[in-house]
Amino acid sequence: MQGNLIHGSLPKSFCNLSTSVKGIDMSNNRIQGSIPLALKNLFNLSALALLNNFIIDRIPDSIGALSNLQELGLRGNMLTGEIPSSIGNITSLKLLDLSSNIFQGYIPQSLGSCKQLIGLDLSNNNLIGSIPAEIVGLSSLSIVLSLANNNLSGSLPLQVGSLKNLGELDLSYNRLTGLIPASISECLVLERLHLEANSFHGQIPEALCPLRGLQELDLSNNNFSGPIPSFLAELSQLMYLNLSFNQLGGEVLEGGVFLNASSVSIYGNTELCGGVPGLKLPLCKSPSSKKVSSTKARVIYVVAGSLLCLALLLLCLSISYCKKKQTTANASTSLSFENQFLRISYEELLRATNRFSETNLIGKRRYGTVYKGILDGGVTVATKVLNLMQRGASRSFISECQTLGTIRHRNLVKILSVYSSVDFHGNDFKALIYEFMANESLEEWLHPSTIGRDDEHGESRNVRLVQRLRIAIDIATAIEYLHKSCYSTIVHGDLKPSNVLLDNNMVARVGDFGLAKIISMVSAEATRIQDQGSSTSTAVRGSIGYVSLEYGMGHKVSILGDTYSYGILLLEMFIGKRPTEEAFGHNLNLHNFVRMALSDRAMDIIDLRLWSEAGNRQQEIKIRDCIISVFEVGLAFSMESPLDRMDMTEAIRKLHLIKVSSETKERRIGM
Known part of the structure; x- marks a missing residue:
């Protein structure tokens, strides 16, 4: 019964199935509640798969009675407590996957008794010791x-x-x-x-x-x-x-x-x-x-x-x-x-966010509203409450759980917990709890006037040249990780400044995976060929100005769509203009605007705040050389043809060299 829309809790009758049943697979559904204690009645069971549901509470100790069990898969739920040592009694176990839950405590030594194990995955939990x-x-x-x-x-x-x-x-x-x-x-x-x-x-x-x-x-x-x-x-x-x-x-x-x-x-x-x-x-x-x-x-x-x-x-x-x-x-x-998730109740979310009050409001997203909150333990978090009346919100919730729940990287926003149940009125309620980013989003630093700050305050929030380069490298590193270092290739699908958050040290964290797609692992060349192929209804919608041109023609989702979005974001970071500004008109986009100015008018389009770092002609030349190099990288990313776009790994290398050169020059001329 895997891969359906089955919801609700596992009924008690689940454990009254015929003792001849040997395999049960209810993965990739929306099952809630806990694992029944009477599971031990299925003593002939050899395979149990409940992966990627919303099952909570502890694994009952009675699971150790399933002496014939060979495969146990509970990945991608919200199981908590310690991993029961009774699993070590299942000496016939060959595959055990408890990853992506909220397990705490120590890894039980008793698992060493499972002498037939060929695969063991306990990743993405809160295990210690x-x-x-x-x-x-x-x-x-x-x-x-x-x-x-x-x-x-x-x-x-x-x-x-x-x-x-x-x-x-x-x-x-x-x-x-x-x-x-x-x-x-x-x-x-x-x-x-x-x-x-x-x-x-x-x-x-x-x-x-x-x-x-x-x-x-x-x-x-x-x-x-x-x-x-x-x-x-x-x-x-x-x-x-x-x-x-x-x-x-x-x-x-x-x-x-x-x-x-x-x-x-x-x-x-x-x-x-x-x-x-x-x-x-x-x-x-x-x-x-x-x-x-x-x-x-x-x-x-x-x-x-x-x-x-x-x-x-x-x-x-x-x-x-x-x-x-x-x-x-x-x-x-x-x-x-x-x-890996914390166990958070609806009542605690209410307390943390002052009952989701306007004073705690951080911002509004496509599918929900984000509030600042302080949990009972004193941890400051950002809570995204899904607007379930908005079409696509539930799909966005599942997408974020599937992607952020399976990955971790220093340049990705960390998801701390999820809540999927009902509120005090019995209405469906879904929320995602993230690490709180004290310096808000890159959008609010690039365009401070949009959040009601006066010029003086906006000027104080300016991001310096070298700092912008560091942020650009952080973002590129995160996207490269999604594309090349995960078990399956992940396409973010909505890369833009408002989805890049900055922590206390101004380290960039890419977030908002509501439009992310997990695609099969393919080689770079195969991805490029596929991108030129037939259309599909699963194309990423993204945001106007950042969506790659081929998506508008119905081409398949690919990593090259993120590549285009990153190129536009990179250009925006150094000219200070959004890709949707009216100045570009209907026949000009941000890529062409920069390309046309690059040869002899590059200095005319630079973000004016960057010129404040130049005190003399020599410093102006240093800034000019640096930004022209960045423009060239941004243009190489945002080419109209996907086959012509620069590889993300090569871009990181180029940006790193530009940053090192700029830092050296900055020290030399005392910028």
């Missing part, structure tokens, strides 16, 4: 082990070496510390390793060298130091490498994955140099003789290492082939593994 050695010691795990987006601490247990058959290990966005244990070298089948956004330190370990099947490696946002190890260039299967925001230094390699600048991210490591020209790093200051000697040594090392690794690769392929045959058979009915 250390990673149990019993979990990483499960040698049966072969599909995925994901504990991402929790609050786990401590070090990675040495028992990680037991995961000899595992294809994907994701421990990202936790508080893990220490060194990566050398035992990870035994995970020879590993294809995807994500350790980003933790506090691992030390050098990138040589223990990763034997992992010849690695296709994705993300060590970004940690405290790794030292040089980039040479073996990373020898991982022939590596297609994505992210080492950004560490403390790495020295020369960047020029082989393997490092030959393709779009496959490597090394931002935030200020001591790196060299590499292929596409990385745009400064040249290394080393004698030419040493460079020649180093090159010869590298060639010898690569040749010798390749012969040795070829033998290892053949062995790994043989092992992998056998395991994949077994995994395919076992996972033919597997659950998908892909989302």
